[in-house]
Amino acid sequence: MRSNVLRHNLLTALLLGPATAWLVVFLVLPFVAIAVFSVGQRAPEGGYQAAFTLAQYVNLPARATAFWNTMVLAPAGALASLLVAYPVAYYLALRAPERWRLILLALVVIPFWTSLLMRTYAWMYILGGSGIPALLAYGGFEDVRLINTPGAVLLGIVYGYLPLMILPIYVSLERLDRRLLEASADLGATPVSTFLGVTLRLSLPGVMTGFSLVMILLLGEYLIPTLLGGGKVFFIGNALVDLFLQSRNWPFGSAIAITLVLVSVVVLLAANRISTRLSGARRVDLI
Amino acid sequence: MTAVPDIEFRGVTKRYGSVTAVSGIDLAIPPSAFVALLGPSGCGKTTCLRMIGGFEQPSEGAVFIRGRDMAGTPPYRRPVNMVFQQYALFPHLDVEDNIAYGLRQARPRLASREISLRAGEALAMVRLAGYGRRKIHELSGGQQQRVALARALVNKPAVLLLDEPLAALDKKLRTDMQIELQNLQREIGITFVLVTHDQEEALSMSDFVCVMNGGRIVQLGQPSEIYDEPADLFVADFVGKTNLLSGKVAGHSGNLVEVALADGTVIAARKRTSLRQDEAVAVSLRPESLSLGAPGSGRLNGIIRNRIFLGSTAEYAIEVGGIGTLLAKADHLIGSKNLFKPGEPVAIGFTAGTPLAFPDPKNNGTNQRENKHVEIIS
Numbered sequence: 001m002r003s004n005v006l007r008h009n010l011l012t013a014l015l016l017g018p019a020t021a022w023l024v025v026f027l028v029l030p031f032v033a034i035a036v037f038s039v040g041q042r043a044p045e046g047g048y049q050a051a052f053t054l055a056q057y058v059n060l061p062a063r064a065t066a067f068w069n070t071m072v073l074a075p076a077g078a079l080a081s082l083l084v085a086y087p088v089a090y091y092l093a094l095r096a097p098e099r100w101r102l103i104l105l106a107l108v109v110i111p112f113w114t115s116l117l118m119r120t121y122a123w124m125y126i127l128g129g130s131g132i133p134a135l136l137a138y139g140g141f142e143d144v145r146l147i148n149t150p151g152a153v154l155l156g157i158v159y160g161y162l163p164l165m166i167l168p169i170y171v172s173l174e175r176l177d178r179r180l181l182e183a184s185a186d187l188g189a190t191p192v193s194t195f196l197g198v199t200l201r202l203s204l205p206g207v208m209t210g211f212s213l214v215m216i217l218l219l220g221e222y223l224i225p226t227l228l229g230g231g232k233v234f235f236i237g238n239a240l241v242d243l244f245l246q247s248r249n250w251p252f253g254s255a256i257a258i259t260l261v262l263v264s265v266v267v268l269l270a271a272n273r274i275s276t277r278l279s280g281a282r283r284v285d286l287i
Numbered sequence: 288m289t290a291v292p293d294i295e296f297r298g299v300t301k302r303y304g305s306v307t308a309v310s311g312i313d314l315a316i317p318p319s320a321f322v323a324l325l326g327p328s329g330c331g332k333t334t335c336l337r338m339i340g341g342f343e344q345p346s347e348g349a350v351f352i353r354g355r356d357m358a359g360t361p362p363y364r365r366p367v368n369m370v371f372q373q374y375a376l377f378p379h380l381d382v383e384d385n386i387a388y389g390l391r392q393a394r395p396r397l398a399s400r401e402i403s404l405r406a407g408e409a410l411a412m413v414r415l416a417g418y419g420r421r422k423i424h425e426l427s428g429g430q431q432q433r434v435a436l437a438r439a440l441v442n443k444p445a446v447l448l449l450d451e452p453l454a455a456l457d458k459k460l461r462t463d464m465q466i467e468l469q470n471l472q473r474e475i476g477i478t479f480v481l482v483t484h485d486q487e488e489a490l491s492m493s494d495f496v497c498v499m500n501g502g503r504i505v506q507l508g509q510p511s512e513i514y515d516e517p518a519d520l521f522v523a524d525f526v527g528k529t530n531l532l533s534g535k536v537a538g539h540s541g542n543l544v545e546v547a548l549a550d551g552t553v554i555a556a557r558k559r560t561s562l563r564q565d566e567a568v569a570v571s572l573r574p575e576s577l578s579l580g581a582p583g584s585g586r587l588n589g590i591i592r593n594r595i596f597l598g599s600t601a602e603y604a605i606e607v608g609g610i611g612t613l614l615a616k617a618d619h620l621i622g623s624k625n626l627f628k629p630g631e632p633v634a635i636g637f638t639a640g641t642p643l644a645f646p647d648p649k650n651n652g653t654n655q656r657e658n659k660h661v662e663i664i665s
Contacts, residue, residue, distance in 0.1 A: 179375040182342055185362040186369045187389035187442065197388075201379050278379075 037254035046248025056255035074218035077157035085165035093173035148230030172206025208275035298348035323489035326499035368439035383419035550609025556644035569647035585634030
């Protein structure tokens with residue numbers, strides 16, 4: 001009896017060991033290190049010097065632009081992705097002919113097989129001087145600037161993160177019981193009322209999952225603003241790269257990183273709260 | 288008929304690609320009737336119901352509700368409501384909001400006080416007063432069923448459509464709900480159209496039964512007519528238990544036909560259509576129309592193979608040489624001592640009514656028909 005319990009515990013430890021070790025080494029320890037850095041000082045030659053000061057946090061407003069850009073463009077990007085993704089997911093789940101569905105879904109996912117870097121470079125070319133602006137010049141619209149604008153960054157974001165938004169919404173719509181739609185129509189609801197009262201409500205868990213997924217990834221986004229925003233549209237991610245690799249101000253970078261994590265957690269909890277309240281007892285399945 | 292029928296099908300056909308689900312149906316359902324559409328799965332009964340609800344459009348013909356052609360009218364503009372199979376209650380709304388759903392769609396809008404008043408009445412009608420704030424998943428199957436009923440009836444539809452509403456309930460609850468549905472229908476006085484594959488349910492609840500097979504109506508009548516005077520072999524076999532004996536027409540005497548059974552016995556039977564000499568037929572004998580007695584006293588002789596004691600009656604599987612196994616249902620008025628025992632020889636007579644003979648194209652004259660219920664017994 002006793003040896004059984006012991007063996008059981010040993011087995012549990014063996015099964016959980018690798019994952020726990022991984023998380024401790026690559027998540028918990030770095031997080032603690034960053035937290036410690038964030039209350040330290042920049043060493044004269046760059047890097048970290050032990051101290052206990054909140055000076056780095058007080059200094060956060062110095063990077064207000066990066067925070068502002070992220071806080072505006074991340075939700076805007078997530079919202080724009082949502083507006084594009086929902087009709088696509090709706091079509092795929094409820095309207096597309098059965099035999100086309102898998103092929104269409106594959107078309108959504110396939111771009112993921114190419115690196116985001118390559119695809120963003122392609123957009124640089126399309127939006128750049130010899131791309132769409134050149135075409136527009138033929139039509140008489142001279143000097144249209146597309147690249148290195150917030151609009152270009154938004155476009156890149158929607159393009160890059162669309163599949164992440166489509167898939168969870170598709171899953172929640174696909175699971176939707178079609179008879180509920182018939183019941184709604186039977187009870188006198190017009191197609192618009194049925195969409196608002198049943199379809200949209202019951203797909204909210206998917207919407208919230210997609211929204212928070214894209215939003216969280218966007219909070220740390222670095223690549224798209226760099227390539228499509230030029231030096232002008234700075235995200236927090238760009239600020240972090242700058243602080244850790246260029247000016248080597250680790251404590252300040254750490255303070256920004258910690259703030260970012262806190263914001264992400266708040267966003268996640270809020271999204272979870274909202275979708276739980278709106279769609280009954282169901283929880284958000286975050287992967 | 289003087290009154291405008293609540294529901295009328297005129298030459299309705301429904302095809303899905305090359306499959307014809309419903310073919311050329313004409314049907315008029317009078318006001319305030321409880322009608323059952325009965326048939327095996329795939330007979331087209333659900334398609335008919337869905338055409339009334341507006342979820343399917345006829346390929347040919349027209350469906351009328353209270354005299355109005357419903358072609359092109361979407362479900363949300365039809366004066367009917369449906370109780371769906373598995374109920375299709377909204378999981379994100381509580382009981383009261385489910386019931387009020389239809390009322391909230393009404394234009395011009397109803398006052399919110401009236402909505403909650405009527406929803407409360409509907410809840411009371413299905414004996415769920417006080418359950419308004421419950422979540423759907425907190426209810427039992429029977430309670431969900433009643434919420435679905437209230438959600439449909441609260442809109443005061445001209446006709447209530449019920450799609451296999453009792454299929455998901457256990458037997459005891461099903462019997463209770465059958466009675467409750469009947470009472471409700473009488474109370475409210477609107478037409479109920481019930482789709483079911485359960486012949487007992489159809490016979491016990493409805494004023495009229497419409498038996499369907501292969502996309503057509505094979506018989507429409509009161510439950511007792513359907514049971515006592517089945518229109519054809521399919522109805523005789525599908526509705527209630529029966530013994531079907533294969534035979535050939537040996538002659539005619541007046542309105543009756545003489546049928547020679549496989550073992551040579553000749554019995555007189557009623558017929559529904561004219562039958563040719565030597566035509567292959569099946570004779571239907573209800574188990575309760577057979578009487579059992581001492582050997583030599585009846586028309587057929589057999590040996591008891593199985594007995595199922597049912598309290599006031601008993602069912603016997605009796606093997607008759609050259610014919611096969613027959614099912615008989617017998618009262619034992621003088622007490623259970625009079626029961627026959629397995630292995631005992633008995634004589635079988637015909638008491639109530641006269642057997643019915645139907646043309647039977649599948650029978651080649653000698654083979655025993657499969658009696659499905661007998662297999663269950665033995």
